Amino acid sequence: MALTTRTCSLVFALALVAAVPASAASGRERVDFLRSGAATFVAARAAADAGDARRAAMLYASLAAADPGDGTMAQRALSQAILGGDMPLALRLAGQKPLPDLPVEAQLLRIGEGLRTRTLDKQLTREFPQQIDFMGPFVGAWHLAERRRWKEAVQLLDRVAADAPLAELVPEQKALILLAAGRSAEARSLIQPALAAARGRSNRLRIAFASGLAANGDRDAGLALLAGRDSTLRQAAAVLAAERKPKPLIATSAQAYSELMTALAASLDGEDNRTLPLSVAQVARYADPRNEQASLLVGLLLDRSGRENDALAVLRSVPDASPFAGEMRDAEVRALLGADRKEEALARARAFVAGDDVQAIDWLRLGDVLDAMDRHSDAAVAYGGAAAAVQAGGAGPEPWSIHLLRGAALEQAKMWPQAESALELAHRLAPENALVLNYLGYARLERGQKLDEAEAMIAEASRRAPDDASITDSLGWAQFKRGKVTEAIATLQRAAAADPGQAEIHEHLGDALYTAGRKYEARFAWNAALVTAEDHVRARIAAKVAGGLLPATAAP
Structure with missing residues (x-):
């Protein structure tokens, strides 16, 4: 071909x-x-x-x-x-x-250039090319806003149809216009609806709204938007608190356009066209070079398209003092791991924990790299560093999640007593969390320990997360281990239907079917497991396909 x-x-x-x-x-x-x-x-x-x-x-x-x-x-x-x-x-x-004769991405670029240089044809603020006419009200509104015609700008956005492309972004754009106009009281009611529609841009918008509120004299309200455990927001809050005269992050038509392009690129990701999201993200980055969310998206999309060197250059372009530096570092390390450049990823992750202002996110990143390199005991030490950083009052995720990671790493390192202790601590901190219940219950089930308690934990996890295929698999395997073979087969079949690509589920189903005397169906399930099984379990599954289920080849 x-x-x-x-x-x-x-x-x-x-x-x-x-x-x-x-x-x-x-x-x-x-x-x-x-x-x-x-x-x-x-x-x-x-x-x-x-x-x-x-x-x-x-x-x-x-x-x-x-x-x-x-x-x-x-x-x-x-x-x-x-x-x-x-x-x-x-x-x-x-x-x-002429603009209408250009491909969509070029039309968007020309408009971005016009907004950035303030040379956009006024006619375009009223009539856009048909392919991108959905952008017209947004650009037109900011054109009015920059001329202090705030009321008309908001009214123009109010006329956007509910089913129009990017209609869900109307609250955020109205809020940004009102904050730029110094009308915080009217903007406040729009902030929460805007954040609800922001998805992966929520941190960026929180920072933008917070800066707008602070610029209007309400620094406390801005800082309240940045409260919480998130390291990006904590860093942004520190910057905002220290600024003498805060300025809005998004206050011009070019900056607002960049935000719209970032949202559009994210919404296009996953569609059949694999290049358009990256092109649109590049336009967003060009329209506002300070839009770090756009740079992050460009880096992620470049990495996904196999251009890890270009991705790394973009991800490393953000200053270390940026609130988004942590997210950029995460993406950089993932890009290196994805390219099988593990030693480089490890070197970078270690460099990040050697700085003066080490946070939990830096230790977590190092732990993830070590875990990906099968250095599980070292990963557990790094996760312990993250737990200590959070315990000392630093930013970071909920403590239970860190202890779950540490426990999982210790279990992989075959240090079960220490692993059980870490997992029990996670369970005490989050007794109703499905992930914790499932992991601790399954680990005990594999070792034949506290079987009644283990099965009850997994059943509760499944009740709390009925659509999670991995937890459904755990429940089916617990039923199988307790001798409830018929019940186990039905549960495992449900798990396999929910996630047909997970080898462990198919192996468990095959073992249950074989035990029930349904040997042909068992081999079908085992063969399905072989499609995606990792190397260290392939031999065991292949042996079952060839010779049936034996004690030596049973799944743990």
Whole structure:
């Protein structure tokens, strides 16, 4: 298949360059031109396929310059330039066509440039191209707001239909406009609805609303929005408390547009188009370079597309003093782990706990890296550092979650007495938490300890989280261990239907089916487990497929 695609691309390239007028070259020069044009096209396609959008954009742009009459290469160059964050090239190419004739991402970029430089055509504040007309009311409202026509700005947003794209962002945009206008009393009622719709942007919006309230003289109300255990909010609160004259984080049309683009990129993520979310996130970052949430999203999307070096460059561009530095560091370390650069990830995680202001999040990050490297006892030590940091009053997650992580690491390190102690502490701190109930109950079940209590814990966990396939699996396995085979099969089948990709569930189901004499169905379940099973359990499952269930091959 790859060979066929490459051949077709070359044929297409030759057809493109063959369309160059005869006046452009003759004889040997024309042959050389055709060869170089084909080679450039193939190189551009290869760069695009490899995720090197900047190089692809430059190569496509050179082809477009060689044949100005053919817009195909220019459009490819434009899309790749935006994807790669080369906005000077993208804007140069986008300026060669009317706005409605551009691809969506280029239309959004042109508008972002106009807002950033305050050169946006006034006509666009009233009439947008059809593909992006849903942006019109938002941009128009900020156009009015910047001219102190606050009431008209809010009224324009009030007219956005409830089923329109980005309609759920109307409360946040109205609140930001009102805060920029110094009308905090009217903005307050919009803050909670805005935060409810923010999803992954909630910290960013909390900081924006807090800065707006503080800028209007209500610093206490702003700090109240930043209260809690979250390290990002704690850092933002410290900055806000120290500022002599707080300024709103989002107070211009370009900043508001960047926020809208960030939300749009996040909403597009998961759709069939894999490149558009990144392009839109790049536009958000360009419209407001200080939008760290946009930088984080760009880094995450670059990493997901296999461009970890570009992702790392973006993630490392945020200053250490930023409230979002912790989230950036988390994403950086995950990118390194995902690229199997574990030693680099470990070095970075260790560097972060060697600083002056070490927080629980830094110890947790180190623990996660060590756990991913199967250094479980070392991970438990790092998680212990996180617990100590929180106990000392620092920012961080609820203590029970840290003790659960520490207990899980100790169990993986085969240090069960210490693990049980940590898990029991987590249970005392959060006696009704389904994750804690399930983990402690299952660990005891595997060891044949306190079986009545273990089964009761897992049953309670399942009652509290009935849709969690892993907990349903634990319940089925507990039933099987207690001799309730028929009941166990029904429970395990429910778990397998809820999460068909989890090997452990299929292995448990196979063991239960085989014990019930349903050997053909058991082998079907075991084969399903083999599809996703990790290396250290594959041999055990394969042995059951070949020879049936034996005491030596039973799941623990």
